[in-house]
Amino acid sequence: MREHQPIRYVFIIGLFISLFLDGSISLIFSHLLYGKYILVPSITFAWLFFGMYFINRTNEHVEVWAAIAGLLFDLFYTGILGVYVIVFPIAIIIGRKLYRFLPMNIVTGLFSFAFNIALINVLAYGLNRLMNATNMAAGYFLMHAVIPTVLFNSVLFLILYVPIGVLFDRIE
Amino acid sequence: MRKFFSNRKWLTAILIFIICLGFISVSVSTRNNKSMPPFIQRFGNDVVGIASWTVAVPANSVRHAGETVNNLINTYKENQKLKAQVETITATKVRDQAIQSENDQLKRELKIKSGLADYNPIVAEALVRTPSAWNDQFVINKGSSAGVKKNMSVLGAKGLIGRVIEVNNSNSKVELISNTVDSDNKFPVEATNSKGETVNGIINGYDRKTGQLIVGHLNTKIKIKVNDKVSTNGLGGITPKGIYVGKVAKVTTDDYGTATKLYIQTPASMNDLEVVTVVDKTS
Numbered sequence: 001m002r003e004h005q006p007i008r009y010v011f012i013i014g015l016f017i018s019l020f021l022d023g024s025i026s027l028i029f030s031h032l033l034y035g036k037y038i039l040v041p042s043i044t045f046a047w048l049f050f051g052m053y054f055i056n057r058t059n060e061h062v063e064v065w066a067a068i069a070g071l072l073f074d075l076f077y078t079g080i081l082g083v084y085v086i087v088f089p090i091a092i093i094i095g096r097k098l099y100r101f102l103p104m105n106i107v108t109g110l111f112s113f114a115f116n117i118a119l120i121n122v123l124a125y126g127l128n129r130l131m132n133a134t135n136m137a138a139g140y141f142l143m144h145a146v147i148p149t150v151l152f153n154s155v156l157f158l159i160l161y162v163p164i165g166v167l168f169d170r171i172e
Numbered sequence: 173m174r175k176f177f178s179n180r181k182w183l184t185a186i187l188i189f190i191i192c193l194g195f196i197s198v199s200v201s202t203r204n205n206k207s208m209p210p211f212i213q214r215f216g217n218d219v220v221g222i223a224s225w226t227v228a229v230p231a232n233s234v235r236h237a238g239e240t241v242n243n244l245i246n247t248y249k250e251n252q253k254l255k256a257q258v259e260t261i262t263a264t265k266v267r268d269q270a271i272q273s274e275n276d277q278l279k280r281e282l283k284i285k286s287g288l289a290d291y292n293p294i295v296a297e298a299l300v301r302t303p304s305a306w307n308d309q310f311v312i313n314k315g316s317s318a319g320v321k322k323n324m325s326v327l328g329a330k331g332l333i334g335r336v337i338e339v340n341n342s343n344s345k346v347e348l349i350s351n352t353v354d355s356d357n358k359f360p361v362e363a364t365n366s367k368g369e370t371v372n373g374i375i376n377g378y379d380r381k382t383g384q385l386i387v388g389h390l391n392t393k394i395k396i397k398v399n400d401k402v403s404t405n406g407l408g409g410i411t412p413k414g415i416y417v418g419k420v421a422k423v424t425t426d427d428y429g430t431a432t433k434l435y436i437q438t439p440a441s442m443n444d445l446e447v448v449t450v451v452d453k454t455s
Binding site for chain 1: 298305
């Protein structure tokens with residue numbers, strides 16, 4: 001049944017690369033990204049979102065890959081298991097619901113992506129706060145982290161939208 | 173009611189959520205209480221750590237290239253500045269050696285094996301930083317096989333930057349001092365004024381707006397002024413003595429006006445990490 005599907009391999013390899021790119025970019029540009037305003041790059045989620053958005057013909061289970069990426073994220077980056085492993089799939093599921101509900105173009109894509117990024121940040125922060133793994137104040141987090149992060153990732157989304165769309169279309 | 177619970181999707185979702193909450197609380201308590209995460213987690217981290225080199229090593233080398241160009245441009249200015257310093261450095265070095273040997277001799281006479289200020293350095297490279305707004309955490313490329321242990325202090329180029337919070341075999345996680353969660357260990361520090369009098373305290377806060385560390389609850393008559401130096405005091409058994417933390421930027425009293433509160437400006441390199449030193453207090 002499962003025939004040779006190059007898109008599958010491209011998606012998985014790209015997922016791993018983007019997972020590590022998040023950490024590397026955070027390290028190299030940390031004086032720019034983690035200053036007064038916190039801009040967290042979410043290339044991993046952007047890749048998952050593009051996978052959900054563009055890959056239609058092959059029946060790829062993006063939710064499962066979101067959970068795997070989330071598990072690796074928890075394991076390697078934060079050390080607190082169980083946060084992103086649940087947050088990433090939730091965001092993808094909601095993204096898919098929005099995708100079916102809204103017409104497909106770059107504006108609705110951007111809206112849905114920005115909403116998902118905000119959701120991921122707030123949910124992950126909420127879980128950490130609940131378990132007392134952070135003491136950052138909620139107001140500060142909202143003003144200095146969530147809003148700049150959403151804006152920053154929206155710009156990334158706009159830059160990557162056309163190239164990744166073309167890439168996935170070509171391979172499919 | 174019956175309809176709600178017969179809905180399998182809801183039940184699975186709630187079950188997954190509860191399992192995740194369980195995992196979170198287990199890993200938070202492991203992080204607070206155990207010296208190492210469970211074997212499977214360490215193994216996973218080692219594998220992911222090695223896989224991360226595929227991206228981190230090229231990215232770091234690109235960064236080096238950028239810095240090399242920068243260095244070339246700055247060389248002339250730096251050279252002039254350094255020339256002025258070179259003359260004093262030899263004198264300081266010789267004096268340092270003399271004091272070191274005298275110190276060793278005195279220690280031998282007093283039969284002290286190791287002082288508060290002795291430590292073994294382990295040099296490590298920063299691999300990646302946690303892409304998260306509140307964690308202030310990064311991964312270094314040395315783990316338990318290189319002798320890294322939990323709660324060791326980590327130094328940057330200019331002074332104290334954080335502590336080891338998780339140790340795997342070939343990499344470990346470091347938390348910056350800017351993260352001051354209640355459950356973490358606090359750094360014991362001392363502020364020394366111009367007369368040589370010291371005040372001991374604990375770093376128990378971080379002002380995110382100004383990027384300054386807070387030492388609170390000081391109850392002392394000794395006057396600390398702005399620009400006095402702050403370093404670790406070696407008490408508490410984990411941190412060695414004499415690691416530079418920063419300069420006093422502001423002296424105020426706490427909310428009730430009874431105790432002194434110090435704001436400490438750390439050296440600028442807190443956010444620009446490349447090579448770090450993990451220090452092991454010899455005891």
